[in-house]
Amino acid sequence: MPVNLSAPNHQDLHPVPGVKLGITMAGVRKANRRDLTVITLEPGSAVAGVFTKNRFCAAPVQLCQKHLAANSDIRALLINTGNANAGTGEDGLVRAHATCVALARHLNIAPEQVLPFSTGVIMETLPTDRIQAGLPAALADLKADQWGVAAEGIMTTDTLPKAASRQISIGGATVSITGISKGAGMIRPNMATMLGFLATDAKIAPGLLQALVTEAADASFNRITIDGDTSTNDSFVLMATNQAAHPEITSLDSPEGLALRAAVIAVSQQLAQAIVRDGEGATKFITITVEGGRTEDECKLAAYAIAHSPLVKTAFFASDPNLGRILAAVGYAGIGDLDQTLIELHLDDVHVVTKGGRHPAYREEDGQRVMKQSEITVRVGLARGAAQATVWTCDLSHDYVTINADYRS
Numbered sequence: 001m002p003v004n005l006s007a008p009n010h011q012d013l014h015p016v017p018g019v020k021l022g023i024t025m026a027g028v029r030k031a032n033r034r035d036l037t038v039i040t041l042e043p044g045s046a047v048a049g050v051f052t053k054n055r056f057c058a059a060p061v062q063l064c065q066k067h068l069a070a071n072s073d074i075r076a077l078l079i080n081t082g083n084a085n086a087g088t089g090e091d092g093l094v095r096a097h098a099t100c101v102a103l104a105r106h107l108n109i110a111p112e113q114v115l116p117f118s119t120g121v122i123m124e125t126l127p128t129d130r131i132q133a134g135l136p137a138a139l140a141d142l143k144a145d146q147w148g149v150a151a152e153g154i155m156t157t158d159t160l161p162k163a164a165s166r167q168i169s170i171g172g173a174t175v176s177i178t179g180i181s182k183g184a185g186m187i188r189p190n191m192a193t194m195l196g197f198l199a200t201d202a203k204i205a206p207g208l209l210q211a212l213v214t215e216a217a218d219a220s221f222n223r224i225t226i227d228g229d230t231s232t233n234d235s236f237v238l239m240a241t242n243q244a245a246h247p248e249i250t251s252l253d254s255p256e257g258l259a260l261r262a263a264v265i266a267v268s269q270q271l272a273q274a275i276v277r278d279g280e281g282a283t284k285f286i287t288i289t290v291e292g293g294r295t296e297d298e299c300k301l302a303a304y305a306i307a308h309s310p311l312v313k314t315a316f317f318a319s320d321p322n323l324g325r326i327l328a329a330v331g332y333a334g335i336g337d338l339d340q341t342l343i344e345l346h347l348d349d350v351h352v353v354t355k356g357g358r359h360p361a362y363r364e365e366d367g368q369r370v371m372k373q374s375e376i377t378v379r380v381g382l383a384r385g386a387a388q389a390t391v392w393t394c395d396l397s398h399d400y401v402t403i404n405a406d407y408r409s
Contacts, residue, residue, distance in 0.1 A: 002159055002160050002277050002278045002282070003276075003277045003278075003279075003282055003283065003284060003285040003374050003375070003394065004277060004285065004374060004375065005160055005274055005277035005278055006160070007160050007161055008148055008151065008161060008162070008163040008164070009148075010145070010147070010148035010149075012165060013145075013147040013148055013163050013164075013165045013178050014165045014166075014167055014176040014177075014178050015144035015145045015147070015176070015178070016144070016176045016177075016178050016199040016200060016201050016239075016241060017144075017176070017201045017241060017243040017244075018041060018042035018044075018045055018199075018201055018241025018242075018243045019039065019040070019041060019042075019144065019199045019239065019241060020039070020040045020142040020143060020144050020146070021037065021038070021039050021040075021142065021143065021144075021146035021147065021149070021150045022037070022038045022040075022137075022138040022139055022140070022141035022142035022143070022146065023036070023037045023038075023138060023141055023146060023149050023150055023152075023153040024036050024134050024137035024138040024141060025134070025137075026080070026130050026131055026133065026134030026137075026138075027127075027130050027134075028080050028081065028082035028083055028120070028127055028130055028131065029081075029082025029083055029120060029121070030082060033082075034149070034152055034153035035080060035081045035082050035153065036078075036079070036080050036081075036131060036134045036135075036138050036153070037077075037078075037079040037080075037138065037150050037153045037154060038076060038077070038078055038079075038103065038135070038138040038139060038142065039076065039077040039079070039150070039197065039199075039239075040075065040076050040107065040142060041074065041075050041076065041077075041239060041241060042241055042243070043073075043075070044241070044242050044243075045074070045075070045239060045240060045241045045242060046072065046074075046204070046206040046209050046239070046240045046242065047068065047074040047115070047209070047237060047238070047239050047240075048068070048209040048210040048212070048213045048237070048238050049064060049068060049115075049213060049235060049236060049237040049238065050213055050214055050217045050235075050236050051064065051065060051234060051235050051236075052232060052233065052234035052235070054232050054234075056086070056087065056232055057086070057232055057233070058084055058085055058086030058087075058088075058092070058118060058122075058232045058233040059085045059086065059088055059092035059093045059095070059096040059118075059126075060085055060096045060116040060117050060118045060233065060235075061232070061233060061234075061235060062093065062096075063093065063096045063097060063100065063115075063116055064115045064116065064117070064235060067100075067112050067113070067114070067115055068115070070112060071110075071112045071113060072206060073113055074113055074114075074115055074239075075107065075109045075113040075114070076103055076104075076107055076109065076113065076114045076115070077114070077115045077116075077117065077197065077237065078099055078100065078103050078114055078115070078116045078117065078131075079116075079117040079118075079119075079153070079154055079195065079197075080099075080117070080118050080119075080120075080126075080131055081118075081119050081120050081153070081154055081155065081156050081182075082120040082121070082156070083118060083120045083121060083124055083125075083126050083127065084118050084119055084120045084121060084122045084124075084232060084233050085118040085126040086118075086122045086123070086232035086233055087122045087123035087232070088123065088124075088125060088126065091125065092125075092126060095125070095126040095128045096116045096118070096126065097111065098128050098132075099114075099116055099126075099128055099131050099132065100112075100114040100116055102128075102131070102132040102135060103135055106135055106136070106139055107139075115237070117195055117233070117235055118233060119154065119156055119182065119195055119233050120156055122232060147163055147165070147178050147180060148161065148163055150180055150197075151163040151180040151181075151182075154180065154181075154182040154195055154197075155182050156182060157280055158182050158183070158278055159278055160274075160278055161180070162180060162181045162182065162183075162271055162274040162275065162278065163178070163179065163180045163181075163271075164178070164179055164267045164270040164271050164274070165177065165178040165179070165267065166263055166266065166267060168259055168260070168263045169259075170202065170244065170246045170249070170256045170259055170260065171245075171246030171247055171256060172246065173244050173245040173246040174244070175200060175201060175202045175244045175246070175260070175263075176200060176201055177198065177199075177200045177202075177260075177263050177264055177267050178198070178199055178200075178267070179196065179197060179198030179199065179267050179268070179271055180196070180197055180271070181194055181195065181196040181197070181221075181271040181272070181274065181275060182194060182195050182196075182275075183195070183275040183278075194221060194234055194235075194236070194275055195233070195234070195235055195236075196221060196235070196236040196237070196268070196271055196272075197236075197237050197239070198216075198236075198237070198238050198239070198264065198267060198268065198271075199238075199239040199240075199241065200238075200239070200240050200241070200244075200260070200263075200264065201240070201241045201242070201243040201244040202240055202242070202244050202246075202249065202260050203240075203242045203243070203244050203246055203247070203248045203249065204240050204242065204248065204249045204257075204260065205248055205249065205250045206240075208249065208250075208251075208252055208257070209238060209240055211252060212238060212252060212260075212261060212264060213236065213237070213238035215252075215261065215265070216236075216238065216261075216264050216265050216268040217236050217268070219265045219268065219269065220265065220268035220269040220271065220272035220273075221234075221236055221268065221271075221272045221275075223269075223272065223389075223390065223391045223392060224272045224273070224275055224276050224391065224392050224393065225276075225304065225307045225308055225391065225392075225393050226275075226276060226279040226280065226282070226393065226394055236268075238264070272392070273285070273392055276392045276393060276394050277394070279393075279394040279400075280399070280400045281396070281397040281398065281399030281400035281401075281402070282394035282395060282397065282400075283317060283374070283394075283395055283397055284316050284317070284373070284374055284375070284376060284394060284395040285374065285375045285376075285392070285394055286307070286316060286375075286376050286377075286378060286392070286393050286394060286395065287375075287376070287377045287378070287390060287391075287392055288303045288306050288307050288377075288378045288380075288390065288391050288392070288393065289303070289377065289378070289379045289380070289388060289389070289390045290302045290303045290306075290330075290379075290380045290381075290382065290388060290389055290390075291379065291380070291381055291382070291387075291388035292344075292381045292382040292383045292384055292385060292386070292387075292388070293382050293384055293385055293387040293388065293389070294384045294385040294387060295385070295387050296387045296388070296389050298333075298334075298335050298382075298384075298387070299382070299387050299388050299389035300389040300391070301333040301334050301335060302329075302330045302333040302335065302380060302382065303380075303389050303390070303391045304333075304391060305329040305330060305332060305333035305334075306326055306329045306330065306378060306380070307391050307392075307393035308329075308393075309325060309326075309328075309329045310396055311325045311328075311329075312325045312326055312329055313393070313394070313395050313396035314395070314396050315371075316371060316376065316395040316396075317395035317396055317397045319368055319371040319372045320368075320371070321347075321364050321367030321368045321370075321371055323345065323347070323352055323353070323367060326345060326378065326380070327340075327343065327345065327353065330343065330380060335382075338382070338384075339356075339383075339384075340356040341355055341356040342355065342356065342381075342382065342383035342384070343355070343356045343380065343381065343382065343383070344379075344380070344381035344383070345378075345379070345380055345381075346377075346378075346379040346380075347367055347370040347371070347376065347377070347378060347379075348370045348373075348376060348377050349370075350362065350366045350367055350369075350370055352367060
């Protein structure tokens with residue numbers, strides 16, 4: 001059961017001028033489910049992306065990176081679920097390329113102008129025949145207002161589709177930012193087991209797009225963890241169609257650039273947090289903030305040590321205020337000269353630890369009260385400096401094991 005998450009209202013997802021989406025049932029792995037999505041972009045659009053840091057990355061990830069490096073005129077994205085096309089060797093690359101060729105022929109573009117994405121089971125042969133056979137239906141379905149349906153079409157173990165949208169004003173013109181994502185397990189930064197696609201009609205200098213998508217990922221999808229596993233297929237793509245009626249943004253530090261950056265990050269964070277809220281078997285959404293560090297990196301070390309700990313996560317599932325587990329995680333996070341006598345710990349409004357020891361006023365029933373909530377904030381103070389970092393995670397339940405034990409059945 002997702003934690004305070006509901007399916008998006010399709011009417012709230014703003015179409016992005018220059019973007020169309022088509023979705024169909026191709027039977028990639030199972031019949032009668034949406035599993036093939038095509039996104040087309042008008043000429044003049046720009047695309048940038050960030051991808052998994054898993055060295056055993058999937059064939060479509062390799063091909064996406066190659067196409068983006070060689071081509072500034074990406075015109076289409078092709079997304080399949082049910083099969084990750086990872087751990088498939090040279091044959092996987094050949095098959096990923098074949099799907100790009102097939103879509104390119106339909107659109108009268110070059111295969112290098114297509115970006116392929118896959119998600120699903122690893123080490124299984126990509127059924128290119130089914131994907132190719134499904135392309136005409138997906139293309140016939142192309143519409144600008146299909147973001148909600150596309151969010152459903154990229155799901156795997158997700159229980160709900162994930163989409164977010166907003167509009168802002170830049171230079172007197174209305175600018176739309178809309179995105180979708182998928183992910184529920186095998187979630188860890190760098191990036192998570194996820195796909196994310198975000199589009200805007202903002203007019204932005206192409207050279208700024210990579211910096212913007214990297215910053216957005218670092219503030220969102222690279223701040224979530226469910227189970228500490230890094231996937232083979234993670235991809236987050238930002239598309240800009242440049243169709244909005246405002247002067248081109250030439251600096252992300254300009255007032256216009258700052259407005260766009262804030263909106264892109266906000267939508268990205270909403271999508272990333274939705275992944276955690278829909279974490280496999282999750283019953284609680286947990287925000288972990290570590291402050292008072294010398295650097296942001298050491299704050300992230302401590303935050304992720306807490307967020308990845310199975311002992312911490314199972315304690316949250318049980319609403320058991322066994323909070324020494326949090327202190328232990330901070331201690332082994334890798335901050336070599338950490339002074340434990342300066343550590344502070346809060347659960348929401350409850351002051352649990354002060355100066356490295358139990359707060360005199362702390363009562364276990366207060367800790368348990370907070371841990372029974374569906375949304376919890378853990379705040380750790382290191383008293384070493386002014387840096388801070390926040391990550392989002394969930395608890396670890398019996399259902400997580402059941403879902404992953406049955407995943408391929």
